Structure formats: C-alpha cells, structure tokens
Amino acid sequence: MKKIGIADTTFARVDMARYAVKALQARGTGYRLLRRTVPGIKDLPVACRRMFLEDGADLCLALGMPGKAEYDKTCAHEASLGLLFTSVLEAKPIVECFVFEGEADGPKELERLAQRRAEEHAENAWSMLFRPEDLTRRAGTGLRQGFADAGAARRTR
Amino acid sequence: MKKIGIADTTFARVDMARYAVKALQARGTGYRLLRRTVPGIKDLPVACRRMFLEDGADLCLALGMPGKAEYDKTCAHEASLGLLFTSVLEAKPIVECFVFEGEADGPKELERLAQRRAEEHAENAWSMLFRPEDLTRRAGTGLRQGFADAGAARRTR
Amino acid sequence: MKKIGIADTTFARVDMARYAVKALQARGTGYRLLRRTVPGIKDLPVACRRMFLEDGADLCLALGMPGKAEYDKTCAHEASLGLLFTSVLEAKPIVECFVFEGEADGPKELERLAQRRAEEHAENAWSMLFRPEDLTRRAGTGLRQGFADAGAARRTR
Amino acid sequence: MKKIGIADTTFARVDMARYAVKALQARGTGYRLLRRTVPGIKDLPVACRRMFLEDGADLCLALGMPGKAEYDKTCAHEASLGLLFTSVLEAKPIVECFVFEGEADGPKELERLAQRRAEEHAENAWSMLFRPEDLTRRAGTGLRQGFADAGAARRTR
Amino acid sequence: MKKIGIADTTFARVDMARYAVKALQARGTGYRLLRRTVPGIKDLPVACRRMFLEDGADLCLALGMPGKAEYDKTCAHEASLGLLFTSVLEAKPIVECFVFEGEADGPKELERLAQRRAEEHAENAWSMLFRPEDLTRRAGTGLRQGFADAGAARRTR
Numbered sequence: 001m002k003k004i005g006i007a008d009t010t011f012a013r014v015d016m017a018r019y020a021v022k023a024l025q026a027r028g029t030g031y032r033l034l035r036r037t038v039p040g041i042k043d044l045p046v047a048c049r050r051m052f053l054e055d056g057a058d059l060c061l062a063l064g065m066p067g068k069a070e071y072d073k074t075c076a077h078e079a080s081l082g083l084l085f086t087s088v089l090e091a092k093p094i095v096e097c098f099v100f101e102g103e104a105d106g107p108k109e110l111e112r113l114a115q116r117r118a119e120e121h122a123e124n125a126w127s128m129l130f131r132p133e134d135l136t137r138r139a140g141t142g143l144r145q146g147f148a149d150a151g152a153a154r155r156t157r
Numbered sequence: 158m159k160k161i162g163i164a165d166t167t168f169a170r171v172d173m174a175r176y177a178v179k180a181l182q183a184r185g186t187g188y189r190l191l192r193r194t195v196p197g198i199k200d201l202p203v204a205c206r207r208m209f210l211e212d213g214a215d216l217c218l219a220l221g222m223p224g225k226a227e228y229d230k231t232c233a234h235e236a237s238l239g240l241l242f243t244s245v246l247e248a249k250p251i252v253e254c255f256v257f258e259g260e261a262d263g264p265k266e267l268e269r270l271a272q273r274r275a276e277e278h279a280e281n282a283w284s285m286l287f288r289p290e291d292l293t294r295r296a297g298t299g300l301r302q303g304f305a306d307a308g309a310a311r312r313t314r
Numbered sequence: 315m316k317k318i319g320i321a322d323t324t325f326a327r328v329d330m331a332r333y334a335v336k337a338l339q340a341r342g343t344g345y346r347l348l349r350r351t352v353p354g355i356k357d358l359p360v361a362c363r364r365m366f367l368e369d370g371a372d373l374c375l376a377l378g379m380p381g382k383a384e385y386d387k388t389c390a391h392e393a394s395l396g397l398l399f400t401s402v403l404e405a406k407p408i409v410e411c412f413v414f415e416g417e418a419d420g421p422k423e424l425e426r427l428a429q430r431r432a433e434e435h436a437e438n439a440w441s442m443l444f445r446p447e448d449l450t451r452r453a454g455t456g457l458r459q460g461f462a463d464a465g466a467a468r469r470t471r
Numbered sequence: 472m473k474k475i476g477i478a479d480t481t482f483a484r485v486d487m488a489r490y491a492v493k494a495l496q497a498r499g500t501g502y503r504l505l506r507r508t509v510p511g512i513k514d515l516p517v518a519c520r521r522m523f524l525e526d527g528a529d530l531c532l533a534l535g536m537p538g539k540a541e542y543d544k545t546c547a548h549e550a551s552l553g554l555l556f557t558s559v560l561e562a563k564p565i566v567e568c569f570v571f572e573g574e575a576d577g578p579k580e581l582e583r584l585a586q587r588r589a590e591e592h593a594e595n596a597w598s599m600l601f602r603p604e605d606l607t608r609r610a611g612t613g614l615r616q617g618f619a620d621a622g623a624a625r626r627t628r
Numbered sequence: 629m630k631k632i633g634i635a636d637t638t639f640a641r642v643d644m645a646r647y648a649v650k651a652l653q654a655r656g657t658g659y660r661l662l663r664r665t666v667p668g669i670k671d672l673p674v675a676c677r678r679m680f681l682e683d684g685a686d687l688c689l690a691l692g693m694p695g696k697a698e699y700d701k702t703c704a705h706e707a708s709l710g711l712l713f714t715s716v717l718e719a720k721p722i723v724e725c726f727v728f729e730g731e732a733d734g735p736k737e738l739e740r741l742a743q744r745r746a747e748e749h750a751e752n753a754w755s756m757l758f759r760p761e762d763l764t765r766r767a768g769t770g771l772r773q774g775f776a777d778a779g780a781a782r783r784t785r
Contacts, residue, residue: 008453010438013467015454037450039438039457042394042410046401053405065454067464071414074391077231080199082398084239087203088246089402091210096199100228107467114467124167124196136194139165140172140222143196150224153170153264153271234545237513241553244517245560248524253513257542281481281510293508296479297486297536300510307538310484310578310585322767324752327781329768351764353752353771356708356724360715367719379768381778385728388705396712403716421781428781548702551670555710558674559717562681567670571699595638595667607665610636611643611693614667621695624641624735624742 002129005034005051005060007044012065013107014114016097020061023122030130041066041098042075045082052090060087060094061125063118068102076100093128097121099146117146159286162191162208162217164201169222170264171271173254177218180279187287188215198223198255199232202239209247217244217251218282220275225259233257250285254278256303274303316443319348319365319374321358326379327421328428330411334375337436344444355380355412356389359396366404374401374408375439377432382416390414407442411435413460431460473600476505476522476531478515483536484578485585487568491532494593501601512537512569513546516553523561531558531565532596534589539573547571564599568592570617588617630757633662633679633688635672640693641735642742644725648689651747655754659686669694669726670703673710680718688715688722689753691746696730704728721756725749727774745774 004024008017021033034055036047041064051057062083066076076098087094099117104110124145127134142150161181165174178190191212193204198221208214219240223233233255244251256274261267281302284291299307318338322331335347348369350361355378365371376397380390390412401408413431418424438459441448456464475495479488492504505526507518512535522528533554537547547569558565570588575581595616598605613621632652636645649661662683664675669692679685690711694704704726715722727745732738752773755762770778 010449010452010455010457012454013456013464015466017453035450036446037453038407038442039409039435039449039459042398043407045398046405046407049402049405073231074387075394077235078391078394078398080232080235081238081395082402084199084202084235085242085399086402088206088239088243091203091206093195093200093203095196111467121196128195132193135167135196136192138167139174139194140169141167142170143167145196150170152172153268230545234549237546237549238552241513241516241549242556245520245553245557248517248520250509250514250517252510278510285509289507292481292510293506295481296488296508297483298481299484300481302510307484309486310582324763324766324769324771326768327770327778329780331767349764350760351767352721352756353723353749353763353773356712357721357756359712360719360721363716363719388701389708392705392708392712395709396716399713400716425781544702548706551703551706552709555670555673555706556713559677559710559714562674562677564666564671564674566667592667599666603664606638606667607663609638610645610665611640612638613641614638616667621641623643624739 002031003034003055003057004031004125005036005048005055005057006063007036007038007047007051007060008063009038009040011040012063013101014065014111016063016114016118019115019118020063020122023119024126027123027126028130041079042082044079045086048083048094049086049090052092059092059125059129061122062094062096064098065114066098066100095121095125113146120145159188160191160212160214161188161282162193162205162212162214163220164193164195164204164208164217165220166195166197168197169220170258171222171268173220173271173275176272176275177220177279180276181283184280184283185287198236199239201236202243205240205251206243206247209249216249216282216286218279219251219253221255222271223255223257252278252282270303277302316345317348317369317371318345318439319350319362319369319371320377321350321352321361321365321374322377323352323354325354326377327415328379328425330377330428330432333429333432334377334436337433338440341437341440342444355393356396358393359400362397362408363400363404366406371406373406373439373443375436376408376410378412379428380412380414409435409439427460434459473502474505474526474528475502475596476507476519476526476528477534478507478509478518478522478531479534480509480511482511483534484572485536485582487534487585487589490586490589491534491593494590495597498594498597499601512550513553515550516557519554519565520557520561523563530563530596530600532593533565533567535569536585537569537571566592566596584617591616630659630686631662631684632659632753633664633676633683633685634691635664635666635675635679635688636691637666637668639668640691641729642693642739644691644742644746647743647746648691648750651750652754655751656758658758669707670710672707673714676711676722677714677718680720685720687720687753687757689750690722690724692726693742694726694728723749723753741774748773
C-alpha cells in the first residue's frame with residue numbers, strides 16, 4: 001500500500017492539511033496517510049526526509065504559508081530549495097503547496113485560497129501516485145492551483 | 158539503445174513535448190522515448206532523477222513554462238538549480254527548455270516561441286547523444302534557441 | 315536519553331543560549347544538552363553537523379543574530395541554506411532561531427526580542443522531540459516566535 | 472600524464488576554447504587535452520563532471536559567455552553554483568571563465584576581451600596543475616583576467 | 629598534531645595570509661600550516677576540500693577579497709555557498725574571511741582592514757581548534773572582525 005506523507009506548519013494561518021486530507025479521501029483509497037507538523041516552512045524539508053526514510057512515504061505533500069514581509073519571501077525560497085534538494089536526494093516527489101499570506105485580501109479570502117490550493121495540490125499528488133497518465137493527458141494545458149486555470153495558448157487543439 | 162526522457166508540466170500553456178518529440182523523430186532513430194508529466198517546473202528535477210534511476214535514461218529534456226509574475230521567476234530559478242543539481246549528481250545531461258510566458262506577446266506568439274524553442278533544444282539533445290562533434294564544430298558561434306542566432310562576434314572566421 | 319545541541323555565536327549581541335536553556339529546563343527533563351559556540355552564523359551549519367555526527371545530537375538549535383547591513387542579510391541567507399542542507403543530510407531537525415538586529419529599536423528591545431524568540435524556539439524544539447502531537451494539534455493556527463501570534467484566519471473553528 | 476578538460480558552449484559568440492588551447496600550448500607540454508562542447512552555460516557543470524568521471528580529467532576549464540539580458544545573469548549564477556558544486560564533489564578544480572556580453576562595447580572588443588580572459592584563465596589552470604608555487608608567490612597581488620591587474624594595495628612591498 | 633589549511637587568492641590586493649600566519653604564530657604552537665593559493669574566491673572551496681581530503685587539514689581559513697563591482701557580490705555569494713557546502717560535507721570548520729574592496733576608502737585603509745580582519749579570524753580559528761571554551765565564554769557579546777566590536781546589548785551583565 002502506498003504511503004502519502006503530509007508535512008505542515010503551526011505558522012500557517014489555515015489548517016491546509018485538513019483540506020488536503022479531504023481531497024485525497026474524495027479521490028480514492030489504496031494509500032495510508034502520515035503526518036508531521038513542524039513550526040515553520042524551513043522545517044518542512046527535514047520532516048519530509050524523515051517521512052521518506054523512517055516511515056517509507058512514497059510522496060510527500062509540503063503545506064506552508066509564508067508571511068507578508070519581504071524576509072518571508074527569502075524563507076520561502078530557502079524552504080523551496082530544501083524541498084527540491086530533498087526530493088532529488090530521495091528520488092521521491094514532494095508536492096510543494098505554499099500560499100503566501102499577501103496573495104489574499106483578508107482572512108476569509110486567505111482561508112478559501114488555501115483550501116482550494118491544498119485541495120488541488122492534493123489531487124495532483126494523488127494523480128502522480130495512482131494515475132500518472134492523467135497528468136500526461138493534460139500536459140501543456142495551463143492548469144493552475146488555487147486560481148482559475150490559464151488554459152492552453154492554442155484553444156482549438 | 159539510448160533512452161531520452163522527456164519531463165513536462167500541466168502548468169505550461171503549450172504542449173512543448175509534442176514539438177520536441179517531432180523534432181527528435183525528424184533527426185533520426187536509435188533511441189527510445191520516456192515521458193513523465195508533472196504539475197509544475199519545480200517537480201521536474203525529481204521526475205528527471207527517476208527517469209535516470211528507474212528507467213535508465215541517458216539524457217533528459219526538461220520542458221517548462223514559468224508564468225508572468227515575479228514569483229514565477231523565483232520558481233524558475235529554484236527549478237533550474239534543482240535540474241543542475243540532478244544532472245551533476247547523475248552525471249547525465251538535462252537539457253532545460255524553459256519559455257517564460259512574458260517572453261511572448263499573446264498566445265499565438267507564445268505557441269510559436271515554445272514550439273521553436275522545444276524543437277531546437279530537442280535537436281541539441283539529439284546532438285549531445287549522437288553527434289557531440291557537431292556541437293564542437295559550432296562552438297562559440299552564438300547559437301540561440303527559439304530566437305534568431307546571435308552569431309559569432311568575428312564573422313569572417 | 316535524547317541529546318539537544320545548541321549552536322550559538324560570539325557575533326550575536328544577546329546570549330540567546332542562556333534563554334534557550336532556561337526555557338528547555340522549564341519544559342522538562344529527559345535530555346542532555348550539548349553546546350558549541352562559533353564566531354558567526356555561517357559557522358553554525360558545520361557546528362550542528364559535528365554535534366550530530368560526533369556527539370549524537372537528536373536535534374540542534376541554531377541561535378544567531380545577523381547585523382543591520384544589507385550584506386548581513388546575504389550572510390543569513392547563506393547560513394540558512396547551510397542549516398537546511400545539514401538537517402536534510404543528517405535527517406535530523408535544526409531549529410533555526412535568528413534575530414535580525416534591525417528588527418528591534420535599540421539594545422533593550424533587542425534583548426527582549428532575542429529572549430522571547432529563543433525561548434519560544436526552544437519550546438518548539440522540545441515539542442518536536444518529546445510531544446510532536448502538540449504541534450499537530452496547533453497546525454495552521456498562525457503561531458509566531460518572538461512577536462504576538464498571527465492566529466488562525468478562521469477564528470471560529 | 473595530466474589531463475585538462477575544456478568545456479565550452481555553442482551559445483558563446485567567441486571561440487574561447489581556441490584561445491585557451493593556444494595559451495596552454497604556449498606554456499608547456501605534459502598534459503592531454505579533452506573537450507566537450509555543450510549548448511549553454513548551464514550544461515557546463517555536467518560536462519565537467521563527465522570529463523572528471525569518465526575521462527579522468529585532473530582539472531576543467533569551463534568557458535562561457537552569458538548574454539546581455541537580466542535573465543542571463545540568473546543563468547550565469549546558476550551555472551556558477553553548478554560548477555562550484557561539481558568541483559567540490561569531485562575535489563578537482565574547475566577554472567570558470569565567463570565573459571558577459573555586456574562587458575564589451577561591440578563585437579570586436581568582445582572578441583578581444585574573450586581572447587585575453589580565456590588565455591589568462593588557461594595560464595592560471597596550467598599553473599594550478601604544474602606550478603602551484605607560482606600562484607602562492609603572487610598571492611594578494613591583485614591579479615585580474617581579461618582586464619588590467621588591480622595590483623597590490625601596498626605597492627612598496 | 630593539528631593541521632590548519634590556509635587558502636588564499638592572487639585576486640586579493642592584500643597578502644592576507646601573511647597576517648593570518650603571524651596571528652596564528654603569536655597565539656601558540658601545536659599545529660602545522662598548509663597553504664594553497666588559487667586565482668579567485670570561487671576557487672577557494674575546492675582548495676579547502678583538497679586540504680581536508682589530501683592533506684588532512686582539521687580546519688581551513690579561506691581568505692578572499694571580492695572587488696567593488698555588483699557582480700563581485702554575486703561571486704562572493706557563490707563562493708560562500710561553496711565554502712559552506714564544503715565545510716558541512718567534510719564536517720570540518722572553514723573560517724571564511726572576506727574583505728570587500730568597497731569596505732575601505734583607498735589602498736591604505738584596505739591594507740589595514742584586511743590585516744585586522746585576517747588576524748582576528750585567524751585568532752578565532754585558533755580558538756575553535758584549541759580553546760573552544762573561550763568562544764563559549766564570549767557567546768552573545770557582539771564580537772566583530774576587522775571593525776570595533778558591537779558589544780552585548782545588555783552591558784551590565
């Protein structure tokens with residue numbers, strides 16, 4: 001049975017893991033969920049590595065919410081590089097799902113955006129593990145997570 | 158028989174893999190194609206590593222299309238570092254082919270630019286595997302992918 | 315018995331390790347403390363790696379205080395990447411606790427901010443080792459270290 | 472017999488390898504030359520790693536010419552990090568010789584600058600392999616490649 | 629007997645190694661000095677790695693002087709990341725001592741600043757190897773290298 005690791009933070013202002021789990025459950029069964037909550041986004045890479053090494057995760061979903069300050073962008077960049085390095089080292093996918101607090105106007109919109117993005121990234125994670133051919137069918141079609149899809153440049157294909 | 162891995166994304170707005178495959182086929186035979194489609198450019202490095210490790214790829218072509226926002230440039234930078242790290246780790250080439258959405262005015266030009274760049278990078282990939290001496294013959298001649306070549310500084314050579 | 319490594323610097327203007335140790339002791343026992351003091355923040359990653367490799371640390375707390383100059387931000391970024399790389403390599407958590415000198419108005423506020431942040435990161439470190447389920451219970455609740463918590467976007471949950 | 476690997480690109484507008492080879496030959500014999508030409512500067516790190524791993528190179532010279540656009544600076548930064556990572560991983564020197572197209576006014580100056588810099592880096596490479604004591608004798612003397620030397624701050628030594 | 633490796637450059641405009649060596653000798657004996665001079669700061673990481681791997685260095689001192697141009701800052705950043713990566717990989721300290729040419733007004737001040745900083749970093753290196761407890765005693769006291777110390781925020785301790 002496949003194992004999906006969910007890494008999330010106490011720094012985030014939305015419980016994105018809850019939405020991700022629901023979206024995964026709506027997709028199907030055949031996997032076991034793991035969970036590690038860490039303080040901030042820079043703690044996510046090692047949490048993922050431990051779920052791969054110690055718990056046998058096949059894929060991790062890394063959920064985080066960088067703050068509004070300029071410095072938070074630097075932290076997000078560092079965390080992203082750490083997640084990339086970890087996934088390459090382990091040769092296992094890490095689906096990064098970050099919502100920047102500044103992307104939304106106010107807490108309600110933030111909640112909604114974080115919910116949609118967590119759900120859509122969770123669906124991607126599910127596809128990567130169980131239906132990779134679904135992703136190939138949608139290659140180059142301008143899909144987005146959390147916002148409306150951009151769509152293919154050539155609509156008439 | 159050589160194996161060429163193609164990694165692409167559902168985020169891109171053009172099916173660059175289709176153009177790359179056609180260009181490879183126009184060049185010759187003697188290789189097998191592999192394919193992995195992932196959600197976004199930051200998922201490309203691990204997809205390449207898996208094609209090297211699990212499928213025995215000799216070279217990967219990483220096709221991506223970063224969006225227009227400032228943040229997309231950061232993502233492209235992170236993805237590029239991940240691709241570089243992966244290729245060095247595996248000691249196998251990854252031909253990165255990124256088209257920034259902001260490089261083109263409108264969807265038609267975007268489609269054309271992405272097509273040309275994917276084709277020309279695919280031709281480079283083919284040369285790297287089968288005719289490395291062709292590249293050496295063109296060393297320092299100012300070749301470009303997707304736009305007109307810059308040419309050699311000293312034209313009279 | 316678990317081992318917690320504390321890495322700190324002579325560059326910092328506050329003895330953050332003293333506050334971190336007190337906060338750990340207030341939390342409970344069942345661990346042994348290690349300590350390595352280095353000149354500056356860029357020396358922290360290797361200090362942590364040595365506490366993991368040579369002293370068997372289970373988690374490290376990296377305490378640092380970047381200066382006010384633009385260049386200090388670059389150093390902090392480099393140090394953070396080094397800490398991230400080290401924690402992933404060792405598959406052990408490093409809790410980074412940095413206070414930028416420019417975050418505070420004057421030495422008194424700097425002392426207070428560094429104290430609070432060191433304490434709260436030490437408490438997080440303790441939870442990561444001994445009560446990970448406490449962190450999961452507070453996932454997505456907008457916790458901050460050193461400043462007031464941001465709180466959850468949806469307060470009524 | 473020592474082996475010197477030369478990695479260069481088809482993107483560059485000057486055949487820097489030609490100048491580098493001449494400068495090496497003017498210095499002396501006792502080495503064998505290897506050569507790998509790749510499309511762009513981001514392909515240089517893996518080309519160097521392959522010359523180290525597969526061909527037994529003792530040192531690589533990485534020749535590249537980033538373009539004028541802002542994005543080209545990012546690519547050069549990524550390529551440099553890849554070259555650094557490769558040289559550390561292999562514990563073998565990679566002499567990076569980059570000429571930014573924007574450093575020169577027009578193609579003639581570009582050709583001359585690229586020639587001088589390639590020659591001077593090639594001479595450095597030769598010294599690193601065969602006369603390291605020559606470099607130590609010139610430590611702290613403000614040497615530059617391609618432009619006039621800056622000289623030592625204290626001229627009277 | 630401990631071994632201290634000194635890596636420096638021909639690019640620097642001050643012979644920082646000379647000052648570092650004198651400062652080490654003033655501190656005490658019980659170590660052997662190694663030396664590798666390379667062209668520029670980006671060559672320092674591999675020089676350090678080779679002194680660790682081939683010569684058995686216990687600690688390296690990396691001395692460099694980035695120029696005044698914007699691009700030199702990028703090179704310094706890359707070199708710093710390379711030094712950090714090397715020290716973590718080897719689990720041995722590298723004391724980075726960089727003086728930016730732009731930090732000083734004119735060659736005399738540059739010589740003096742480089743001298744003081746090289747001496748103070750050399751003293752730190754000595755303490756790290758032979759008297760780590762001295763560093764711990766001075767933790768959080770705002771020490772600086774090359775300029776006046778900032779001091780502890782709370783002076784009355």
